């Protein structure tokens with residue numbers, strides 16, 4: 001493996017090695033390894049996928065096909081704050097559409113877009129599995145905001161927008 005290009009930090013490499021012990025075959029650890037790569041590098045560029053393929057001794061096509069199948073793997077850079085808006089029925093019935101319009105208007109971007117300053121990106125997603133607290137959005141794949149209203153969603157944006 002060359003010293004050029006993306007490489008896991010020592011900490012992430014240790015996590016990767018620990019992952020391998022949980023699977024009977026190295027290739028079975030591909031999805032969690034891609035998740036580590038996304039966390040480490042922000043998104044899965046081709047050089048990152050090449051690094052994962054080399055690290056795991058897998059064909060690049062195998063890595064790229066898994067990464068491209070699942071929307072949770074990002075194949076382009078996202079904003080510092082990546083906002084995922086649920087578009088499924090329970091959220092829609094409880095006002096997700098108005099929230100989406102308000103957020104898009106506030107940020108000046110639509111689904112799949114990123115603000116010019118790189119601070120925000122937006123993505124419509126399928127059910128976030130929190131229908132009982134609809135409408136819901138998720139920030140950076142980790143943080144849920146539930147029982148939203150337009151006002152609460154815009155407050156959140158202002159909070160994230162402040163330095």
Ligand code: FES
Nearest residue numbers: 086091128130131
């Ligand atoms: S429909 Fe929005 S979380 Fe399930």
